[in-house]
Amino acid sequence: MSLPDPKRQIQSGSQLNERIMLMKWFRKIGGFGRTALMLAVMAILASCTANSPEREDEKMESSSRSSVEQPNEASKAESKSDQESKDKQAAEGDQEESANDPDVVFVPTPQPAVEKMLEMANIESDDLLYDLGCGDGRIVVTAAKKYGIEAVGIDIDPVRVKEARQRVKENDVEDLVTIKQRDLFEVDFSDADVVTLYLLPGLNKKLKPKLAQLEPGSRIVSYDFEMAGAKPDEVYKSSSGDEWTGTIYKWVVPWEKETK
Numbered sequence: 001m002s003l004p005d006p007k008r009q010i011q012s013g014s015q016l017n018e019r020i021m022l023m024k025w026f027r028k029i030g031g032f033g034r035t036a037l038m039l040a041v042m043a044i045l046a047s048c049t050a051n052s053p054e055r056e057d058e059k060m061e062s063s064s065r066s067s068v069e070q071p072n073e074a075s076k077a078e079s080k081s082d083q084e085s086k087d088k089q090a091a092e093g094d095q096e097e098s099a100n101d102p103d104v105v106f107v108p109t110p111q112p113a114v115e116k117m118l119e120m121a122n123i124e125s126d127d128l129l130y131d132l133g134c135g136d137g138r139i140v141v142t143a144a145k146k147y148g149i150e151a152v153g154i155d156i157d158p159v160r161v162k163e164a165r166q167r168v169k170e171n172d173v174e175d176l177v178t179i180k181q182r183d184l185f186e187v188d189f190s191d192a193d194v195v196t197l198y199l200l201p202g203l204n205k206k207l208k209p210k211l212a213q214l215e216p217g218s219r220i221v222s223y224d225f226e227m228a229g230a231k232p233d234e235v236y237k238s239s240s241g242d243e244w245t246g247t248i249y250k251w252v253v254p255w256e257k258e259t260k
């Protein structure tokens with residue numbers, strides 16, 4: 001058994017005395033005094049916490065947050081123009097991705113008929129060709145490969161657009177051919193020298209006013225369907241020797257009116 005350390009005993013004895021004195025004083029100051037003392041201690045503690053380094057970090061964070069939430073005038077103007085350009089891009093993207101119903105389903109022109117259509121178009125080296133409703137892109141790709149001209153394919157159907165772009169890539173004519181997903185009735189093709197069509201008689205008729213405004217000498221070549229009221233300059237009907245069956249119509253701007 002070890003004896004108690006005298007130093008320790010002295011220290012704990014004086015601590016005991018201090019506590020007894022404190023309790024006596026606490027009792028002496030009464031209920032009101034004790035409440036006042038508690039409040040003072042709480043106030044001191046609160047002010048210490050408010051000035052602590054952690055609290056400073058919190059303030060920095062909240063001020064940087066508030067600078068994002070409440071932009072000054074310059075950043076407001078910047079974010080407005082950012083938003084406008086985002087809206088514009090979104091609108092263009094929507095148009096690009098629009099999935100309106102086609103006015104006519106996809107039926108490809110037989111490849112030998114494509115060759116004949118382009119032959120009838122009397123293509124020159126600096127011509128620009130549009131295929132309105134380009135389907136899988138066979139006409140625009142053939143025009144670029146065989147005649148080395150620039151061509152634009154327009155189709156509203158995203159599946160066709162994908163196929164056409166694939167064909168363009170496979171045939172390595174990306175520098176000459178552009179495929180756009182658009183409604184052909186909303187496209188500006190006023191720079192066309194040649195327009196190819198495989199639509200329907202009613203759609204050709206609807207396009208007539210725009211086609212009539214093309215530069216004189218521009219050629220329109222349609223597979224299978226006429227354009228009511230416009231007299232074709234040339235009509236080719238397939239014969240038994242051809243590997244396809246159908247009729248090709250060609251108009252040169254300005255065409256003669258047809259009176260039937």
Ligand SMILES: C[S@@+](CC[C@H](N)C(=O)[O-])C[C@H]1O[C@@H](n2cnc3c(N)ncnc32)[C@H](O)[C@@H]1O
Nearest residue numbers: 102103104107108109133135155156183184198
């Ligand atoms: C009969 S296919 C002709 C395809 C191609 N020109 C050819 O000769 O092989 C008609 C094409 O027109 C497209 N089409 C229909 N309505 C359209 C519109 N309003 N705008 C753009 N393309 C449309 C269809 O998706 C389809 O691919």
